[in-house]
Amino acid sequence: MDTLVRIRHRLADSSELVVLISFLLVFLFFSIRAENFLSLVSLTNILTIASIKGIFIVGVAMLMISGEFDLSVGSILAVATFVFALSLEAGMAPLLAFVFAMAVSAGLGGINGLIVIRTGIPSFIATLGTMLAFRGIARAIGGADFARFTGEMPALFTGLNGEFTFINRLAEPAGSARMAIVWFVLFAVLAAVVMSNTRFGSWVYATGGNRAAAIAQGVKTKNVIAVNYIVTGVLAGFAGIVQFASRPAVDPLRGEGWELTAVAACVIGGIWLSGGYGTIVGAMLGMLLLQMVEQGLILVGVDVQLFQATIGLILILAVISNTYLSRQ
């Protein structure tokens, strides 16, 4: 009896619980209801497609736990991809172009951080502004046109988002597993370890949970926030380049609207909008859940219009459940 109670308490403590249950239920539902859902191509689709957004959702999740938003991730992603593509076009070595694009992403993330910590403007508003501004930069440097890479694929592309042929060939039709999955898992695990096992992780939770108390205890909350913005910027840029490595074209609207998907994934994953609570694993499951619903609905033969409605319902349910749990 004693152990049962302990288990129950532990469950109430884990913020991923709701998303985990939802994830399993949705998985079960589509496994039964949707033909081909358990096929290699469907499952690898979910993983690979979710991974691109998943990469920067790791950053967005850390930011949200520290109590801040970043609505500019989609725009940073577009700028970074354009910088990468245009540098390649200009004849820059792939690795150099990559480093350059990463530096630009870090810079844009840094700008977000500076604005938020120096001006005290709510991050929602600050990054709404930079979202528009960075989008404008993406459109301007791209000349309102596509940037494409048509030459021989450099080895860097394979490293960034090559196919796992040995997995994909296991079944017919072939799967679509790519390196993106590895990056997603790698960053998520890394972030999860940092968040739970390091001092920096505790600072992030403290910054989002009770900032005044954190400052009183000597946590440099401004530094924490700035670091998180830079990490998010870098991850957003990285996600864009990973994507470019498999589909080497970028349009000026790339990434528009993805910031909201990121917030939705985090909230479904159990992260509080007010900060201080939630985990990286939860956000990860949230993103996978969203992608699973999309693939599942397509397999069931539902028009994608309903995808939005379903996501909306899941989001609201997740918030209701999380709010309920938080009262315990």
Next chain:
Amino acid sequence: MQRRMYLFTTLILIALLALAACAPAADSGQQEMSQTEESGGDSAGSEGGLSFIAVQHAECAWDSFWCTVQSGITTAASDLGVDVTILAPDEFDLDKTASLIEQAVAANPDGIMLTVTDPILFREPIMKAIDAGIPVIAYNAGSGPIADKIPYYTYLGQDEYQGGYLGGLRLAAGGGTQGVCINQQVGHTGLDKRCAGFSDALAESGIPAEVLAIGDDPAEAATIIGDYFTANPDTDIFLTLGPNGANPFYVFVENEGLTADDITHGTFDLGDEINANITSGMTMFGIDQQPFLQGYGGVSTLSMIARYGILPALPVSATGPGFVDAASLASEPDAEAAVSVIAVQHAECAWDSFWCVVQNGINTAADLMGVDVTILAPDEFDLDKTASLIEQAVAANPDGIMLTVTDPILFKEPIMKAIDAGIPVIAYNAGSGPIADNIPYYTYLGQDEYQGGYLGGLRLSAGGGTQGVCINQQVGHTGLDKRCAGFSDALAESGIPAEVLAIGDDPAEAATIIGDYYTANPDTDIFLTLGPNGANPFYVFVENEGLTADDITHGTFDLGKEINANIESGLTMFGIDQQPFLQGFGGIQALNLLVRHGIVPALPVTPTGPGFVDRGNLSVVQELAGEYR
């Protein structure tokens, strides 16, 4: 308490998901029902549906080739819910066939499809039908309205040049040293065109090609081929133009002990020997003119005209080349098969009204043909999302995918996934065809830009003229440049010089540029504009100069409020429409024919436009705007 809450939450989640999965099915069912009523209502416009008459110079009863054509006709009639009567003489009798056409006119059908076996003999009866206002199209025999000099809408038959060209591309794909086109009847226009296409395709890979004339005597032909090979032992790519070339070729191959490792061979037509060699791998393909499609397409084209006011885009609508290879010989199409199609497009009706017409085409065709279709599109313009939708569509393993190739580089990877999974893929509305896009999907349904300019130029210069100008708002844009090239070529045929005038997208400035050009070139009397951005400044210029339809002729691409008003007033001769309804309808039809009847689209680009809108059909088009046009 907590546990109850979990249970409650999860139960609600399941219920909602179940609801989500079921609700739209009922929803789309309703949509389909209302569409059935709609199309039923349309055809009921002519009391009990449309009735067409097909007049052909031969028939199934005494010429088995025609059984396939007639099967196409009856299948289309049942797919599209129309009535078709087939008339043919009891034996080969062209005079009788001509009088059957006259009798068909007397029945006043909603459309006539016929074989233009002899354009001179048939001219008078066909003109009778056209004068009576009956839409006329030709199938199987004919050369198109321009070459036949009879103004029927279009001719459905094989494109001989493209047959040779596309065949040549396939044969040369694996490399080669020297090609030869074995022609059993040098001087026959159709056969010569096949060889010309073949040579052009090989030239693109830098492989020289020659024409070898053989006679119709098989034994002699084999010797001639053997002698040629002795003299040109490097020859490794062979095209034959039918059984009369292929059969002696097989004798030659056996004599020389050649195998598929030494040479590549393709041929026109099919037959027992050819089929056996395709199966064995000796022959890469046989080119079929697809008689089934000549019948099916004829009925479909007439329905389009009568029901939706949609005109065939080109004077010749290609039903062939249809490439038959070992895989297609082995597959057995199933006319009764259930067909499920997923359409993935970069925009949708909900947020871009242009797409309502396309989607109406998709749903109307799916409904008529009993095809199950799901349309997928992003919630806002998001090409990457569109690409992932293609990937996710592949997982559903549908019988066919139709999609917009909005960016060939971005979409190549997901489209290749579908093709590698063995799912037939065709493109609609956005794309440039499999060759230009460098993605081996079947065909792209969209406007043929060059032909739009060319056919527009023919119309504009029909009444003569001194000097033409193509007003281009975006010089360097491939599609727009092609329109101007077609225009210039058409005018050149009448000996009228034509220039391209670059204007920007700024209307006021554009009007000034046109005015300045006209001052410098006051003889200019034929104007083509490439859309509202050219036409609207052009109208300002016309008003400034006080010009009228008596002084100049003007045609334009696209329609719009101002353009329509000027077509109405007579200043503008026509607007060219890309016919989005046909892009959706045609996509479903092409996949339906492919899956159920093994019919492959003939050309890399299946033109849905140019669709000419002039004073004659403007009111019809306006009436159908937003739904079918």
